[in-house]
Amino acid sequence: MTTETRADRTDEAIDAARGLEFYSQMVHIRAFEDVVNDLYKRAAMPGLAHLYSGQEAVAVGVCQALHRDDYITSTHRGHGHCLAKGADPKLMFAELLGKEIGYCGGRGGSMHIADQETGNLGANAIVGGSTGIATGAALSAKSLGNHRVAVCFFGEGALGQGLLYEVMNLAALWTLPVIYVCENNLYNEYTHFRETTAGEILARPAAFGIRAERVDGQDVRAVYAAASALVARAREGGGPAFLECDTYRYHGHHVGDIDRAYYRSKDEEHEWMTTRDPIGRFGEWLCEQGFAAPVTLDDIRSQAATAIEAAAQFALDAPYPVAGDVWRHVYA
Amino acid sequence: MPETPQRELTFAEAVREALAEEMRRDPRVVILGEDVAEAGTPFKVLSGLVEEFGRARVIDTPISEAGFTGVAVGAAMTGMRPVADIMFGDFLTLTMDQIVNQAAKIHYMSGGKLKVPMVLRTTMGAARRSAAQHSQSLHVWLSHVPGLKVVLPSTPYDAKGLLKTAIRDDNPVVFIEDKMMFRMKGPVPSDDYTIPFGVADVKRVGTDVTIVATSSMVQTALGAARMLEDAGISAEVIDPRTISPLDRGTIIASVKKTSRAVVVDEGHLQYGVTAEIASMIADEAFYHLDAPVKRLGAMDVPVPFSPPLEDATVPTEEALVDVVRGLFKKT
Numbered sequence: 094m095t096t097e098t099r100a101d102r103t104d105e106a107i108d109a110a111r112g113l114e115f116y117s118q119m120v121h122i123r124a125f126e127d128v129v130n131d132l133y134k135r136a137a138m139p140g141l142a143h144l145y146s147g148q149e150a151v152a153v154g155v156c157q158a159l160h161r162d163d164y165i166t167s168t169h170r171g172h173g174h175c176l177a178k179g180a181d182p183k184l185m186f187a188e189l190l191g192k193e194i195g196y197c198g199g200r201g202g203s204m205h206i207a208d209q210e211t212g213n214l215g216a217n218a219i220v221g222g223s224t225g226i227a228t229g230a231a232l233s234a235k236s237l238g239n240h241r242v243a244v245c246f247f248g249e250g251a252l253g254q255g256l257l258y259e260v261m262n263l264a265a266l267w268t269l270p271v272i273y274v275c276e277n278n279l280y281n282e283y284t285h286f287r288e289t290t291a292g293e294i295l296a297r298p299a300a301f302g303i304r305a306e307r308v309d310g311q312d313v314r315a316v317y318a319a320a321s322a323l324v325a326r327a328r329e330g331g332g333p334a335f336l337e338c339d340t341y342r343y344h345g346h347h348v349g350d351i352d353r354a355y356y357r358s359k360d361e362e363h364e365w366m367t368t369r370d371p372i373g374r375f376g377e378w379l380c381e382q383g384f385a386a387p388v389t390l391d392d393i394r395s396q397a398a399t400a401i402e403a404a405a406q407f408a409l410d411a412p413y414p415v416a417g418d419v420w421r422h423v424y425a
Numbered sequence: 426m427p428e429t430p431q432r433e434l435t436f437a438e439a440v441r442e443a444l445a446e447e448m449r450r451d452p453r454v455v456i457l458g459e460d461v462a463e464a465g466t467p468f469k470v471l472s473g474l475v476e477e478f479g480r481a482r483v484i485d486t487p488i489s490e491a492g493f494t495g496v497a498v499g500a501a502m503t504g505m506r507p508v509a510d511i512m513f514g515d516f517l518t519l520t521m522d523q524i525v526n527q528a529a530k531i532h533y534m535s536g537g538k539l540k541v542p543m544v545l546r547t548t549m550g551a552a553r554r555s556a557a558q559h560s561q562s563l564h565v566w567l568s569h570v571p572g573l574k575v576v577l578p579s580t581p582y583d584a585k586g587l588l589k590t591a592i593r594d595d596n597p598v599v600f601i602e603d604k605m606m607f608r609m610k611g612p613v614p615s616d617d618y619t620i621p622f623g624v625a626d627v628k629r630v631g632t633d634v635t636i637v638a639t640s641s642m643v644q645t646a647l648g649a650a651r652m653l654e655d656a657g658i659s660a661e662v663i664d665p666r667t668i669s670p671l672d673r674g675t676i677i678a679s680v681k682k683t684s685r686a687v688v689v690d691e692g693h694l695q696y697g698v699t700a701e702i703a704s705m706i707a708d709e710a711f712y713h714l715d716a717p718v719k720r721l722g723a724m725d726v727p728v729p730f731s732p733p734l735e736d737a738t739v740p741t742e743e744a745l746v747d748v749v750r751g752l753f754k755k756t
Contacts, residue, residue, distance in 0.1 A: 164503065166499075195536070196535075196536065196538075197534060197535050198536030199536070200533055200534055200536045201534040201536065205534040205535070207531075207534070207535040207538060208538075209535075209538050209539060214499070214502055214503070215531065215534070215535060215539065217527075219522055219526050219527070222523075222527060223527075224495065225491070225492060225494065225495015225498055225499055225523055225527070226498055226499035226527065227499060228495065228496050228499060229495060229496040229497060229499020229500035229501070229502070229503070229505075229507075230499045230500070230503045231499075232500045232505070233499070233500040233503040233504050233505045234503070236455065236481065236500070236505060237453075237505070243499075255491065256491050256492060256495060256522070256523075259487075259489040259491055259492025259495075260489075260492045260496060262489065262492070263486065263492055263493065263496060266487070421537065422535075422536060422537035423532075423533055423572055424572065424574075424596050425537070425540045425542075425596050
């Protein structure tokens with residue numbers, strides 16, 4: 094099986110059209126999360142959400158290296174992965190608000206959005222819990238011979254979970270087409286990863302003979318280049334890889350985590366947001382290349398904000414599931 | 426036409442035949458587990474399968490129960506129909522996140538879009554002198570979780586038919602075989618048959634008391650029923666075959682007929698399968714009962730190693746007979 098996008102997606106060069114697509118995706122993710130935060134603050138959203146703001150270059154850089162029918166597994170901080178893989182913001186908001194028309198009929202919510210149409214096997218609320226699923230999807234791709242690749246997104250907090258090491262061992266033994274993408278945003282919830290993570294991160298996959306690389310996760314071009322090479326290698330039978338992306342989450346662990354001074358400073362947050370912002374940096378690069386004028390980027394941002402507001406309104410207006418349907422989907 | 430004499434297979438052979446037939450029928454069926462290939466598992470249940478289907482479909486894994494169970498979940502979600510082999514039921518503890526948080530809930534959490542058509546085959550049962558970490562019967566843990574189906578075959582015939590149903594089911598199914606039954610022989614048709622889930626089997630017809638028994642306890646119940654017959658008590662033995670889903674109707678109809686009920690299962694007594702079934706009987710057949718519903722299960726102690734201690738923990742025919750006879754005593 095092939096998809097029409099396969100050939101052009103192996104080219105790592107970013108032209109103007111492609112660059113604007115990257116930019117637009119990152120901007121949409123940022124706008125989406127801003128609206129989620131607003132919905133939370135207005136008490137218009139049930140429960141909590143874990144915002145992806147600040148990490149956009151990872152999801153976009155990696156997912157742009159994938160085909161539509163390639164698989165991803167995502168995390169509790171998964172809105173960015175979902176959007177970057179091609180999900181519709183209207184149906185995502187509907188899911189976040191527990192509406193029937195949402196991706197999962199409101200049964201999953203923010204931490205469990207799945208969209209099989211775009212190969213998204215689901216966000217996961219168990220840290221490291223989806224590493225087996227991604228590896229299994231890679232086994233299935235290899236067994237069925239469909240040339241798909243699986244990407245397993247997880248935060249550096251998952252480095253403490255044993256399952257990750259069990260499945261990396263299997264993936265290496267069986268030469269599976271899976272890329273383990275570690276988004277190192279520095280904090281395991283409310284604890285700096287240096288307090289929880291012994292030794293060197295890349296030494297861990299390397300011990301299994303897995304190709305391990307580290308990239309600036311705030312540079313979408315670098316993420317895209319690294320991911321493209323690893324995905325192509327996996328697709329050609331070269332086996333699994335591990336990509337550590339250095340990144341930063343702008344908000345707290347979740348929307349309600351507002352007082353953060355006890356675990357990280359305002360100065361540190363300010364530094365990342367002003368000097369390493371993935372959208373700002375990439376926008377500057379687009380202008381330097383002559384791919385866009387600043388006003389074009391302003392337009393993209395304002396159009397994204399409008400579109401995302403409309404998507405949220407669509408979801409707010411959508412009906413809830415009826416309580417009598419609570420039994421549906423327990424069994425297939 | 427003269428009837429063809431029924432072919433007899435052991436329980437292990439029936440399981441192997443079901444797997445082989447399903448693997449021939451459907452190339453998406455693969456087996457994953459520790460020492461499943463050339464070794465054929467320590468119980469030799471899978472002997473010969475790797476020779477027919479090759480190592481790409483009978484896949485030896487490292488000793489990583491959580492890992493290969495998770496891989497089975499992901500493979501099931503993306504077009505395969507894996508059978509994960511957990512050598513001892515005690516090792517289910519290592520797979521719990523992948524089974525309980527992932528496999529059981531993915532269909533529901535995705536609003537019905539994703540499916541996890543996998544089987545987790547494992548064992549249960551004490552009396553092999555294997556001590557506390559190789560002897561447990563933990564099936565009730567999994568029966569507590571919506572989204573899973575739990576199958577407890579008690580005969581070679583049921584094992585083949587139920588395992589084929591499990592492999593064809595679009596849900597995660599936990600299929601638990603009592604280690605003490607692998608050599609048990611019984612009639613097994615060579616043709617392709619399946620047994621639906623949620624349909625109990627009346628293993629013995631009787632009129633005075635209903636014994637609901639699972640897995641190896643079915644044989645215990647049948648032995649007790651023969652002893653009770655000599656005492657003038659006619660026992661009906663009902664084997665639910667699947668405890669999730671549970672065939673409530675057959676059990677309740679039997680109790681309404683006999684007016685007495687004993688439930689026996691090899692899991693621990695506290696909060697066990699027997700408690701669920703007894704409470705259902707009390708709820709739905711209370712006014713038909715002539716005596717309290719009684720339960721027998723494994724003693725609420727870790728399974729001990731020493732033979733006289735281990736034997737004391739498991740329900741026996743004699744203990745079951747005593748309990749049943751107690752229901753007929755005039756006070």
